Amino acid sequence: MATSSQSLVAFGQQHVTKGLGRLTEAVMSKGEGSYVSFEDGRRMLDFSCGIGVTNLGHCHPKVSRAAADQCMNLVHGQCSISFHGPYLRLIEKLLPIMPDPSLDSFFVWTSGSEAIEASLKMARMITGRQNIITMQGGYHGRTFGAMAVTKSKTSYSEGQFPLMPGVFAIPFPYWHQFGLPPSTSESELVRQALYQLDLVLKQQTAPRDTAAMLIEPVLGEGGYVQAPAPFLQGLREVCDKHGILLIVDEVQSGFGRTGKYFNIEYSNVRPDIMTMAKGLANGFPLSVVVSRKELTDKLKPGSLGGTYAGNAVSCAAAVAVANAFREEQVLENVGARSKELIATLSSLRSDPDVGSSIVDVRGQGLMVAVEFASPLYSAHDPALDLSAPKNLATRVAKRCMEKGLLILTTSVYEVIRFIPPLNISEDDLKKGCEIFAASLKEVVREG
Numbered sequence: 115m116a117t118s119s120q121s122l123v124a125f126g127q128q129h130v131t132k133g134l135g136r137l138t139e140a141v142m143s144k145g146e147g148s149y150v151s152f153e154d155g156r157r158m159l160d161f162s163c164g165i166g167v168t169n170l171g172h173c174h175p176k177v178s179r180a181a182a183d184q185c186m187n188l189v190h191g192q193c194s195i196s197f198h199g200p201y202l203r204l205i206e207k208l209l210p211i212m213p214d215p216s217l218d219s220f221f222v223w224t225s226g227s228e229a230i231e232a233s234l235k236m237a238r239m240i241t242g243r244q245n246i247i248t249m250q251g252g253y254h255g256r257t258f259g260a261m262a263v264t265k266s267k268t269s270y271s272e273g274q275f276p277l278m279p280g281v282f283a284i285p286f287p288y289w290h291q292f293g294l295p296p297s298t299s300e301s302e303l304v305r306q307a308l309y310q311l312d313l314v315l316k317q318q319t320a321p322r323d324t325a326a327m328l329i330e331p332v333l334g335e336g337g338y339v340q341a342p343a344p345f346l347q348g349l350r351e352v353c354d355k356h357g358i359l360l361i362v363d364e365v366q367s368g369f370g371r372t373g374k375y376f377n378i379e380y381s382n383v384r385p386d387i388m389t390m391a392k393g394l395a396n397g398f399p400l401s402v403v404v405s406r407k408e409l410t411d412k413l414k415p416g417s418l419g420g421t422y423a424g425n426a427v428s429c430a431a432a433v434a435v436a437n438a439f440r441e442e443q444v445l446e447n448v449g450a451r452s453k454e455l456i457a458t459l460s461s462l463r464s465d466p467d468v469g470s471s472i473v474d475v476r477g478q479g480l481m482v483a484v485e486f487a488s489p490l491y492s493a494h495d496p497a498l499d500l501s502a503p504k505n506l507a508t509r510v511a512k513r514c515m516e517k518g519l520l521i522l523t524t525s526v527y528e529v530i531r532f533i534p535p536l537n538i539s540e541d542d543l544k545k546g547c548e549i550f551a552a553s554l555k556e557v558v559r560e561g
């Protein structure tokens with residue numbers, strides 16, 4: 115087995131499938147709070163959280179302890195054989211924080227994609243209808259059903275057609291998607307998107323054939339765009355009118371990421387089905403699909419399941435996460451750090467060196483994005499700026515990494531996403547913002 119850092123990387127390059135992309139050719143060896151270390155000796159401030167997962171920081175002591183203790187008690191309490199304690203204790207923790215009290219029937223699985231698969235299956239079984247309306251720009255995973263409802267990048271489904279049939283996409287109220295300028299009012303975007311929904315229901319999938327509408331309340335891989343409350347309320351109304359189920363995907367936006375337990379709380383809209391994962395167990399693989407008992411009672415026993423579904427160690431970790439949220443006032447920290455982050459990023463818009471390169475600063479809580487101008491946008495896109503530097507997002511993210519900050523891009527646009535740990539300190543947040551600003555200035559100067 116290879117030992118030196120360089121030979122380990124070479125070993126990985128030889129034997130790990132090319133189907134995986136990677137941000138950096140390095141070997142991660144340790145995670146501690148807001149920092150990760152690599153075999154080559156580098157230590158980086160982590161604003162990626164393993165794509166929005168280690169939201170309480172790497173190896174949170176109480177979460178890791180709960181998992182370790184559970185390992186010595188029961189690792190695999192298979193969910194189709196019997197209940198197990200951590201599964202039930204997790205539900206007990208989740209019930210009081212659901213965005214609507216009607217959400218009282220849980221299925222626990224392993225990954226976000228699996229939760230989406232289950233939600234689609236449930237919607238079909240509950241309504242007896244086939245079709246799903248999804249959002250342009252939406253990301254829901256890479257398995258076959260999840261891939262079919264994912265419309266954020268063709269790279270996820272290229273070469274895979276035919277996908278699961280019966281999927282229809284409407285535009286998300288994001289100015290790019292209508293070829294409108296960034297200054298377009300929210301009400302206009304909502305009007306346009308709801309109008310397209312009306313048309314799809316008249317021209318492509320009749321309401322009586324439509325099982326569900328699926329939406330991320332914050333478009334994640336589509337560019338970190340909050341769905342306006344009136345849009346979500348509009349979807350709810352149409353769903354109610356036609357007996358269509360509303361599936362809200364909180365896999366990325368859930369569990370405190372945007373300053374409330376679930377982003378859908380900002381609009382007061384009731385999901386019929388909601389999915390969550392990522393921050394739920396702070397790195398232990400776990401996802402949850404929740405709905406109403408009245409609906410899930412229509413499912414046949416055995417229609418849901420999975421060998422590893424609701425793993426006991428992951429459930430125990432998730433219980434510890436829920437406890438830490440309360441004991442450590444995590445949501446309060448998100449609120450305070452969010453104001454600092456948004457203020458710092460917004461101030462760059464008036465910076466004479468980089469201001470003209472920034473098209474938008476947006477987000478809520480600690481799910482925040484900066485979008486740059488680009489000379490590579492479509493000729494029809496009003497955000498096209500031929501004088502802007504090329505590939506700003508990727509270049510800035512790379513420069514940040516060289517300076518010790520792990521940060522991710524997102525979407526087909528030039529967007530950098532900020533998803534630092536929810537319990538990050540004021541100093542570390544400031545340090546990350548300084549690295550970002552310095553990197554941006556350097557890259558813009560280079561043109």
Ligand SMILES: Cc1ncc(COP(=O)(O)O)c(C=O)c1O
Nearest residue numbers: 225226227253254255334365366
């Ligand atoms: C909103 C959303 N849904 C679903 C998924 C899929 O989750 P997983 O990668 O765990 O399968 C993701 C992953 O990024 C996501 O962001």
